[in-house]
Structure formats: C-alpha cells, structure tokens
Amino acid sequence: MLTTLIYRSQLNSSCKSEQLDALIKHARQRNALMNITGIMLFNGLEILQVLEGAEESIVKLFHRIRDDRRHTDVVELMRDYGPRRRFENVGMFLFDLRIESPKAVLESVLRYSKLESYLASEDRVFKFIQSFITQKKTARAASALTADKWTLSKENAPFGERIEGLIANQSCQFALQPIVEPTQGKITSLEALIRGNDGGSPERFFQSIDQNKIYEIDLQTKAYAFALAEKLGIGGHKIAVNLLPMSLVNVPGAVEFLVDQIKRHGLQPEQVVIEVTENEMISGFNQFNSAIKQLRAEGIGLAIDDFGSGYAGLSLLTRFQPDKIKIDREIVSDIHLSGPKQAIVKSIVSCCTDMEISLVAEGIEKLEEWCWLESAGIRRFQGFLFARPQLNGVGDIHWPHII
The missing domain is CATH 3.20.20.450 (EAL domain)
Structure with missing residues (x-):
C-alpha cells in the first residue's frame, strides 16, 4: 500500500545547515534502497518533509527520523494512502528557501510533481507544501516550555x-x-x-x-x-x-x-x-x-x-x-x-x-x-x-x- 507521510521539524542547533547537503546525499541513497521518495523543504530553521512509499518502509524510516538528534520537535502532520506517487524519482530532493524565492520553490515543486497542476492545487499534500513555503501558520504551540x-x-x-x-x-x-x-x-x-x-x-x-x-x-x-x-x-x-x-x-x-x-x-x-x-x-x-x-x-x-x-x-x-x-x-x-x-x-x-x-x-x-x-x-x-x-x-x- 502506497503511504504518504508529512512531518515538520526543526534543525538542531548543533547541526549546521551547511551539513544538509551531506544529509540529503545519504538520505537519497538510503531512500532509494527502500523505494521511498522524499521531498524536503528547508527555510533556515524549519524542515517540512514528504515521504512516499510502502507503509512498512515509511513507518520504519519515520521511527529512525524521530530518533535522529539532528532534528528536534518532530511532529507528524499527515499520514494518508493513495494509488500513485505524487513525485517523480525515488530518493530525496531538497528545496532550499534560503536560496530560492518562495515563488521559485513552489514552481520547482510543481515541475517535480507527476500530478497535473489543476490536480495539485486541490491536493492536500501540496496544500501543506504551499503553506510552508508561504509561511502560513501550521498547528504549533508557542514553545514556552520544554x-x-x-x-x-x-x-x-x-x-x-x-x-x-x-x-x-x-x-x-x-x-x-x-x-x-x-x-x-x-x-x-x-x-x-x-x-x-x-x-x-x-x-x-x-x-x-x-x-x-x-x-x-x-x-x-x-x-x-x-x-x-x-x-x-x-x-x-x-x-x-x-x-x-x-x-x-x-x-x-x-x-x-x-x-x-x-x-x-x-x-x-x-x-x-x-x-x-x-x-x-x-x-x-x-x-x-x-x-x-x-x-x-x-x-x-x-x-x-x-x-x-x-x-x-x-x-x-x-x-x-x-x-x-x-x-x-x-x-x-x-x-x-x-x-x-x-x-x-x-x-x-x-x-x-x-x-x-x-x-x-x-x-x-x-x-x-x-x-x-x-x-x-x-x-x-x-x-x-x-x-x-x-x-x-x-x-x-x-x-x-x-x-
């Protein structure tokens, strides 16, 4: 069964954002072996990631992600099932909002998608992505207490x-x-x-x-x-x-x-x-x-x-x-x-x-x-x-x- 999972997290302060390239390279190889597609968006502090693949593989990977100390505040936003992948290749791809404008990133994500643009506009996964890119507030409490x-x-x-x-x-x-x-x-x-x-x-x-x-x-x-x-x-x-x-x-x-x-x-x-x-x-x-x-x-x-x-x-x-x-x-x-x-x-x-x-x-x-x-x-x-x-x-x- 094809599973889609979206999570939000923050990059741990001990992990420099420059290390993302190495992280993405490793994740691309690991995900390919597990037949998982990964889409990661990063804005300098927060990460939004979409994972697509077999349910067992996705759950196994997400448990590893939660235990990865390079992430903090890992929060699952959505877990859903569908007939086909939304994105092209297997592995991992990073969209970096520090480098490209929100509009350019959104256009890149849509080009990377297998869905027609009119379908993507109504797709729940793409709504999460668009909200993250445009900095629309997602469910989060002010972290006054840790x-x-x-x-x-x-x-x-x-x-x-x-x-x-x-x-x-x-x-x-x-x-x-x-x-x-x-x-x-x-x-x-x-x-x-x-x-x-x-x-x-x-x-x-x-x-x-x-x-x-x-x-x-x-x-x-x-x-x-x-x-x-x-x-x-x-x-x-x-x-x-x-x-x-x-x-x-x-x-x-x-x-x-x-x-x-x-x-x-x-x-x-x-x-x-x-x-x-x-x-x-x-x-x-x-x-x-x-x-x-x-x-x-x-x-x-x-x-x-x-x-x-x-x-x-x-x-x-x-x-x-x-x-x-x-x-x-x-x-x-x-x-x-x-x-x-x-x-x-x-x-x-x-x-x-x-x-x-x-x-x-x-x-x-x-x-x-x-x-x-x-x-x-x-x-x-x-x-x-x-x-x-x-x-x-x-x-x-x-x-x-x-x-």
Whole structure:
C-alpha cells in the first residue's frame, strides 16, 4: 500500500545547515534502497518533509527520523494512502528557501510533481507544501516550555489519611484523583472515580449490577463519594463525580437526591461538579436539559467529560455551555508529536476561551504532553504524571519545577 507521510521539524542547533547537503546525499541513497521518495523543504530553521512509499518502509524510516538528534520537535502532520506517487524519482530532493524565492520553490515543486497542476492545487499534500513555503501558520504551540528543563517533586496531599474499610451497605468504592494547576502548585478539584468493592474497574462494576436499575444505582452511588469527601475533610476543595446523562432523565427526583446528599455530608452545592460523558447517547433531550437547569439553579457545576471521544460534544455545546470541558486522553496522548491533534486542541482552546469555559486535559502521562498543552493555553491537568487515583483517599502529588 502506497503511504504518504508529512512531518515538520526543526534543525538542531548543533547541526549546521551547511551539513544538509551531506544529509540529503545519504538520505537519497538510503531512500532509494527502500523505494521511498522524499521531498524536503528547508527555510533556515524549519524542515517540512514528504515521504512516499510502502507503509512498512515509511513507518520504519519515520521511527529512525524521530530518533535522529539532528532534528528536534518532530511532529507528524499527515499520514494518508493513495494509488500513485505524487513525485517523480525515488530518493530525496531538497528545496532550499534560503536560496530560492518562495515563488521559485513552489514552481520547482510543481515541475517535480507527476500530478497535473489543476490536480495539485486541490491536493492536500501540496496544500501543506504551499503553506510552508508561504509561511502560513501550521498547528504549533508557542514553545514556552520544554520538557528537558523540568523535573517533578513529590508532596503529600493536604487531606486526611486514606479510609480503611467500607461504609455500611456500600455497593461500591471511589478512588480520588486530583485535578491540578501545575505552575501554580494548586489542586483545583478532586475527581471521584467509581470502583467495585473489590477495587475493580467501573466497567466491571456496572456489568455486575441489574441492568434494569443501572441509572438508579448510578445516581445512588454518588452518596458514597460525598461521604468519602466528608470523611477525608476536603475543606473548600471541589469534588467531581461522573454521572450517566440518562440518570438525570430516567430517575425521578434525581436533582433533589443529589442536593440532599451533598448537604447531608457537609458540602456546599457549589463544591460539586457533575461530569457527564458524551459517550452515551442522550434521548429525551428536553428532559435532560431541564435537569441541567435544575442543577445549575442549585449551584452545582457541570462538566463534559471525555470531550472528543463520543457522539455529541459539539452538539452539547450548542445547547448548553458547561463550566468545564475535559479533553479526552486519546486526543492529548503524545500531542507533542501529532499535528492533527495539535490543530484540534488549539481549536478547542479558542472555542472555550470565547465562551469562558474552563479546560482540563486528562490522561497526562508525559512532561512533553504537559509542556505542549500548557504552552497552548491550558492550565488544568489530570493524569498519572501529577497524581494517580487512590482508593478511598488522595495520593501524593508530583509538582513540576524548573531544573
């Protein structure tokens, strides 16, 4: 299968641009042996490269490129498949914007192409090339933070000791995981993640219960989360609980039950955030919207969890605006390496900034992910990098510090 891959990178400061000729010569010979066509554009600092060839060969070569220390900030922009090559010969060819004008380079690239000019003008690969030549902005965050300048230090969470044992007649447990603002050294809230009484996953817990009572049980379990918050003494911190959207629709008096349990356990409604996931289809939207209005009227906050992973993220935003959106971990995972993910997150940041909606990036496991997202304007984070969930308690926090 013919694969086309485009990546963007920067020439490492230790690698002089004059060395490019030798690099290109070596790459031409290597690529020819692998039956790969390579087109490289260089503007004195940044590189844009198009690779065409068999999928296995392209993937193997790209892994080598990522490990090549002559490059930094290697970001994949596109990976696609097609019936034929866009460019003539096998190997590598350099178009140097330091030597030729943008117009001349663009004309040279088109002459080098096998596509008719009218096809090239609509071709996605050529649009990437034209944007690079004309210096149109591609998805990139301002590199205010770089991972190699940061380290992490451990600190005990400012809450009570982990609770041993179960509350009477408790059908489930909760593991608490902090949501933090790393540069401020601040915990903004705690998410209560449901677990079975054996410590098992949410999926296993919900599979084990009567499916005819799933919404009723889902709602009732939130009382245990509020009780845990009371026992740990979370003070003025917020606590977030996940709720199936249809629990608010199918269980009579759902909002009243939540408010009663919140107050019973010494919390204020303003301390509680209800997280609804877009993974579940919402029927009876008018009833759901009515329940949301009741929640907001009581002072309870609302978040859309796993935003970008399910059915209705943008649709939900057009109908009501939550206090908070949590970007799904699949989108933020390795975002420092993915141009498409970067473009999507920059759009989400812009949208939420306009609507004054707080953003949380969840599933953060690498310093590189945090640095890119922080530079893109996100301030709140959740993930193993900073704190792992702890059953019936809050574990240690790991704060970033400049080396």
